[in-house]
Amino acid sequence: MEEELKIKSKEFQKWRKELSNCKELFAAAFDELHNILLEISKNNDRPVKRHYDYPRLKIQANGFPQFYPQSWIDENAPINYMSLIRSESFLADAFGIRRSDLEFPLANRFADFLRGHNIGKKLGLKPDPVDGNYYNRPVEKLIESAVERYIQIYGLKKEINCKNRTTIISPLIRSLIQEEYFVSLIVPITLTNFDANHFQLTPSSYVFRMPKNLQLSRGILNSVGSGTEKCVVSAATHAFLSNGWSVYGDQFSDITKSLAQHSDSIIHEIDRFLEL
Numbered sequence: 001m002e003e004e005l006k007i008k009s010k011e012f013q014k015w016r017k018e019l020s021n022c023k024e025l026f027a028a029a030f031d032e033l034h035n036i037l038l039e040i041s042k043n044n045d046r047p048v049k050r051h052y053d054y055p056r057l058k059i060q061a062n063g064f065p066q067f068y069p070q071s072w073i074d075e076n077a078p079i080n081y082m083s084l085i086r087s088e089s090f091l092a093d094a095f096g097i098r099r100s101d102l103e104f105p106l107a108n109r110f111a112d113f114l115r116g117h118n119i120g121k122k123l124g125l126k127p128d129p130v131d132g133n134y135y136n137r138p139v140e141k142l143i144e145s146a147v148e149r150y151i152q153i154y155g156l157k158k159e160i161n162c163k164n165r166t167t168i169i170s171p172l173i174r175s176l177i178q179e180e181y182f183v184s185l186i187v188p189i190t191l192t193n194f195d196a197n198h199f200q201l202t203p204s205s206y207v208f209r210m211p212k213n214l215q216l217s218r219g220i221l222n223s224v225g226s227g228t229e230k231c232v233v234s235a236a237t238h239a240f241l242s243n244g245w246s247v248y249g250d251q252f253s254d255i256t257k258s259l260a261q262h263s264d265s266i267i268h269e270i271d272r273f274l275e276l
Contacts, residue, residue: 019177020071022119025110026169031160032106033085033147038156040084048084049093050077055219057212063193064235067170067219082144096137096144107143111136119176124251133186141181146172180253183245185272188218188236205242211269214239 043050048233054077056068086092087099098104112118123138150168156163175181188210197209210218245266249255 018117018119019173022115022117023169025106025113025175026146027162029104029110029139029143030146030150030165030169032104033143034150034156034160036080036102036104037042037084037147037151039156041081044084049080050075051060051080052077053220055077055216057215057219060235060243061251064128064191064237064241065215066231067234081148081156087243091200095131096140098140099251104140107140108136110143113140114139114176122176122249122251133265142172155219174223175242175252181244183247183259185240185242185245185266185269186214189199189238189239190231190232192236192238201240201273204244207238209237210239240270242269262275 020099053069058066058068058075072081080093083093085098085102088099089097091097111125114123115125120139123142125136125138146168150165153168154164191209194207194209196207201207218236221233247255247258249258
């Protein structure tokens with residue numbers, strides 16, 4: 001029993017060290033990309049791109065929302081800061097192709113660490129089946145998403161606020177190590193007006209008025225396969241929410257596939273709500 005406890009203690013200490021190294025390397029790669037963006041923005045001679053796919057929300061006379069896409073030249077759309085490090089290739093944004101004159105040694109070091117430790121297995125950093133080379137795009141996307149969110153919230157400034165940076169990267173690190181991912185089932189209710197902002201149905205489910213941020217997140221969803229027009233799908237002020245759901249997966253790709261699959265349990269839950 002004592003020997004077993006010693007083994008578990010050693011494993012725990014090893015895991016803590018691995019987690020600590022992961023946090024340090026992630027923060028270093030984060031700062032590297034942030035500082036590169038800051039430097040480029042000072043001397044940039046190319047037009048700064050906007051998030052053309054960022055939706056615009058308009059409330060119609062009947063009270064229902066309607067979404068419209070932004071355009072490349074819309075000055076009200078958020079700046080696409082990652083476009084500063086993209087090549088001028090037509091497919092650069094779609095495939096994350098970076099400028100050849102930029103180097104990211106700290107990001108590469110972080111990718112090497114994740115590739116060689118269990119904490120990075122969910123990213124699926126395997127060699128390419130064609131040429132056998134390793135590609136760091138999953139790690140680059142992880143770093144870019146963190147830096148983009150940080151800048152959109154706090155701005156692109158010279159000094160990086162360590163507390164704010166930790167607020168951004170901590171959930172991403174947790175996503176690498178947790179085994180179970182808790183999710184909420186949210187079903188927008190179209191073409192129906194409700195007077196209440198919140199109506200409890202059961203201890204784990206309720207109808208609620210969707211806030212603007214949630215509405216905007218719906219704005220980029222494709223209505224293909226829904227069986228109706230996008231304008232009808234958009235016309236929802238409230239949604240049915242059910243808690244207590246979770247998904248598992250050894251890799252992020254497994255989790256994505258799981259969320260996209262048909263589920264009889266979810267259909268039953270929705271049908272049960274509609275019968276109330």
